[in-house]
Amino acid sequence: MQKIVFHKVVPLPIKETFSQESDVWGKEVVFEQGVNCHVCAPSGTGKTTLSHILYGLRHDYDGEVLLGDVKAKSLSPDQWSALRQTEISIIYQDLKLLEEYTGFENIQIKNRLTNFFTPAEIEAHADQLGIARLLGKPCKQMSRGERQRVCILRALSQPFKWLILDEAFSHLDEANTNKAIALINDIAARNKAGVISCNLFEDQHFKYTQKLKL
Amino acid sequence: MNKLLVKILWGKQSFFQLALTMIALVVGVSLMVVTINLYLNFKELLSDNDAFSNNYLVINKSVGYLNTFGLSSTTFDDAEIADVKSNGLVLDVEGFKANQFDVELKTGEPINLRMEIYFESISKKYIDKVPSSWTWREGEEVVPIIMSTEFYNLMSFGFTPTKKGIPQIPKSLLLNHIFELNLRGAKGEKKMKTKIVGYSDRINSLIVPQEFLNWANSNVGSGTKSTYSRVMLEVEDASDPALTTFLENNGYVTNRDQLLSGSGKIKIKLFLSVLGLIGGFIVVLTLNTLVMNIQLLVSKAKAELKMLFSLGYRLKTLFSYMFYGFVVMQLIPLLLIFILLPIVNAGIQAGLNEFMPNFILQTSTEVLMLPLGVFALSVFVMAIFLKRFLRLSVLSD
Numbered sequence: 001m002q003k004i005v006f007h008k009v010v011p012l013p014i015k016e017t018f019s020q021e022s023d024v025w026g027k028e029v030v031f032e033q034g035v036n037c038h039v040c041a042p043s044g045t046g047k048t049t050l051s052h053i054l055y056g057l058r059h060d061y062d063g064e065v066l067l068g069d070v071k072a073k074s075l076s077p078d079q080w081s082a083l084r085q086t087e088i089s090i091i092y093q094d095l096k097l098l099e100e101y102t103g104f105e106n107i108q109i110k111n112r113l114t115n116f117f118t119p120a121e122i123e124a125h126a127d128q129l130g131i132a133r134l135l136g137k138p139c140k141q142m143s144r145g146e147r148q149r150v151c152i153l154r155a156l157s158q159p160f161k162w163l164i165l166d167e168a169f170s171h172l173d174e175a176n177t178n179k180a181i182a183l184i185n186d187i188a189a190r191n192k193a194g195v196i197s198c199n200l201f202e203d204q205h206f207k208y209t210q211k212l213k214l
Numbered sequence: 215m216n217k218l219l220v221k222i223l224w225g226k227q228s229f230f231q232l233a234l235t236m237i238a239l240v241v242g243v244s245l246m247v248v249t250i251n252l253y254l255n256f257k258e259l260l261s262d263n264d265a266f267s268n269n270y271l272v273i274n275k276s277v278g279y280l281n282t283f284g285l286s287s288t289t290f291d292d293a294e295i296a297d298v299k300s301n302g303l304v305l306d307v308e309g310f311k312a313n314q315f316d317v318e319l320k321t322g323e324p325i326n327l328r329m330e331i332y333f334e335s336i337s338k339k340y341i342d343k344v345p346s347s348w349t350w351r352e353g354e355e356v357v358p359i360i361m362s363t364e365f366y367n368l369m370s371f372g373f374t375p376t377k378k379g380i381p382q383i384p385k386s387l388l389l390n391h392i393f394e395l396n397l398r399g400a401k402g403e404k405k406m407k408t409k410i411v412g413y414s415d416r417i418n419s420l421i422v423p424q425e426f427l428n429w430a431n432s433n434v435g436s437g438t439k440s441t442y443s444r445v446m447l448e449v450e451d452a453s454d455p456a457l458t459t460f461l462e463n464n465g466y467v468t469n470r471d472q473l474l475s476g477s478g479k480i481k482i483k484l485f486l487s488v489l490g491l492i493g494g495f496i497v498v499l500t501l502n503t504l505v506m507n508i509q510l511l512v513s514k515a516k517a518e519l520k521m522l523f524s525l526g527y528r529l530k531t532l533f534s535y536m537f538y539g540f541v542v543m544q545l546i547p548l549l550l551i552f553i554l555l556p557i558v559n560a561g562i563q564a565g566l567n568e569f570m571p572n573f574i575l576q577t578s579t580e581v582l583m584l585p586l587g588v589f590a591l592s593v594f595v596m597a598i599f600l601k602r603f604l605r606l607s608v609l610s611d
Binding site for chain 2 (some may be wrong): 055057078081082084085096098100102105107108109110112113154158
């Protein structure tokens with residue numbers, strides 16, 4: 001899969017309200033593998049909807065999403081599972097962690113699918129993000145920022161070609177954001193992958209070669 | 215195996231309701247197994263040829279004043295027997311052959327009792343218990359008799375207690391005691407010997423082998439053609455009302471008790487069928503409850519399932535981790551049934567021992583297959599519904 005193509009995609013919930021000036025909705029957009037793309041999306045323009053369509057969690061849209069040559073809507077749940085194991089990863093805005101379980105368990109539950117990292121590597125990367133000592137703690141006892149970093153490390157614990165970021169650093173200070181960006185860049189480079197970073201405002205987190213406005 | 219996945223999917227579940235369902239399953243299946251096993255064990259008693267059987271009837275004509283004055287006969291002729299046989303309710307018919315000569319029995323010393331008796335004869339297939347020694351060939355001196363248990367009872371509990379000097383003799387001791395026999399008929403007199411070789415619960419008579427009676431009738435007695443005063447019927451079901459009506463219309467008399475014991479048997483059959491049906495009903499209800507339990511367990515883990523699916527876990531993987539959990543849980547009632555079954559059977563055996571000391575309850579392999587069958591069925595039902603519920607809850611928004 002070399003590219004993801006949006007062909008006149010319009011999500012049904014914003015069918016009546018989406019802006020005609022959007023670079024994505026109702027237009028032809030190509031996301032190339034290995035290209036860093038920034039999507040600037042003010043509230044209500046469908047930022048989370050876009051990341052969920054890219055990740056296969058939503059199929060309620062007009063138009064077509066093509067993964068390579070294949071229509072996204074034609075993929076079975078198990079084919080989507082396969083893509084989520086090795087091709088596409090996501091850092092959710094709402095984190096979606098198992099609150100009762102520890103940081104380490106939350107990362108492992110993803111990592112176990114492909115055994116991408118060894119437990120030692122998970123420790124090392126957690127250390128880079130400044131959450132190594134929190135790994136044994138249930139997520140419900142962590143701060144929002146700490147949980148966001150667990151979520152980032154979980155998303156990185158698999159091979160991927162595209163990494164979708166949905167306000168991935170919204171609860172981090174600048175220093176921690178920079179640590180996270182460094183780790184993402186490092187692992188994305190290793191995977192020859194690009195990021196699709198959706199944010200409320202324009203940012204300089206990655207070296208973007210494609211910029212879109214929702 | 216991914217232990218973390220097991221922990222996430224099963225860790226939050228409460229198993230109380232499931233345990234109740236499993237207990238119901240154990241009760242239902244056990245009830246079915248025990249009932250079917252009892253039915254199989256008593257099948258012979260409830261239908262086949264034995265003393266309790268309800269398939270054999272002895273009929274005779276009722277005696278009226280005309281008989282007393284010799285104006286009418288209570289014997290059956292061949293036409294009447296043919297008529298009984300052709301009515302469709304009767305499988306087979308045979309008349310009892312009787313002696314056409316006088317028979318005197320002498321007990322010998324020390325009791326020295328003489329009595330006039332009679333002999334009858336009928337084919338072996340109508341006799342409930344035929345000892346191997348119940349045979350006779352021309353030239354043999356000793357005639358073997360099968361005696362009616364009822365006759366023995368009359369003698370030992372009716373007659374003997376009223377006679378001084380005559381002891382009560384146990385059944386087994388009476389067997390094979392040699393009595394003297396005096397036959398007197400149109401063609402002369404013959405001294406022979408006799409012994410009781412067995413007892414019959416079905417036939418109220420003194421039965422000798424047909425070979426003997428044929429020989430004695432033509433060599434001691436008149437040798438005229440036999441008529442029958444009593445007729446044995448083999449029927450499908452003695453409690454059949456159509457049969458009762460037929461017998462009444464023809465003025466035939468039979469033993470009422472046997473008809474009643476027939477209806478008693480029907481009650482036992484009915485009881486067992488109702489018990490088995492209740493068991494089956496419980497099993498069906500339990501399978502239904504099991505489906506609801508699966509739905510409950512899946513819906514409790516819905517958030518986890520959705521999240522795991524969105525992380526990249528395949529539906530198949532999630533299915534198998536839940537399914538194998540259910541299968542393991544199903545194994546517990548299955549094991550319980552196999553542990554309980556011998557205990558229940560021992561209890562039933564103990565109960566039976568009180569009135570059927572020689573009866574040994576058997577457990578047939580077919581019956582043991584039943585819990586396995588129910589297990590397979592419930593696993594099958596689980597697989598179908600689990601798959602459905604899983605898809606519904608994971609793929610819903």
